[in-house]
Amino acid sequence: MRKILIAGNWKMYKTQAECKQFLQAFLPELEEVDEKRGVILCPTFTSLGAMSASLHGGRVRLGAQNIHWEDTGAYTGEVSGPMLTEANVSYAIVGHSERRQYFGETDKTVNWRLRAAQKHDITPILCVGESKEQRDAGDTEKVITQQIEQDLIGIDQKNLVIAYEPIWAIGTGDTCEAVEANRTIGLIRSLLDNSNVSIQYGGSVRPNNIDEIMAQPEIDGALVGGASLDPAGFARIVNFKTPANLSQ
Ligand code: 13P
16 A cells, blocks of 8 residues: 655754754644654754654654665764664655765665665665756656666565655755656656555645645655745645645
8 A cells, every 4th residue: 555655854954952842843733634644754863862752652753864784884974774773763765866966875875775774674765856957858757767777676665665856846946747746756656566655756845735746646745855844834734635625
């Protein structure tokens, strides 16, 4: 069964104190949210411990923003699977375009990180997406296909989430048209062995466009950056309305 998953990627925002403030405002807003919707928050590594203590094993799951492929070793600045599971992390974002763009992440290292996450029973959220130049050149399908094929070599598709994040839509307010995102996510699904993998859309998701995005049949959730930093805004996103309850 495809699961609905709404995740907040906090990138390099929020101190531990700010994380706690967020939770105080956000958690009460979850009471009415359908149990079937998974809610994930991905703070920086330094806030995982404090977040875990505040969440008390409730319905919000914790995600990390990356994971190293080795369990231990001389890898300055990296964090490994055993360190994340100790902090009750259930998900790890892998291959985010900001990692690929600014920190030299390649399909090879993305693949190693995916394997490490699965080895530690952490569900990886694999990010794929094309740049503006690639889109303008008509290469979206080619780029996505290559990323999916390379990144998923030897990966168990039963413990996997994918996020389609067109780079040109990230942090720009320039959301991918919902039908276009739906089409590309359909393409991604057609490349998988397991059609039940949950596939999220990410890129300028906001309270005012989440209902339209989630109304698309191929889209199983959202990976939200900027709009997940505000508790009221993210609460509205998590409480998205489906076509059945839009008029309520
Ligand atoms: P924005 O929602 O700020 O566009 O960021 C999307 C993103 O990169 C989530 O991983």
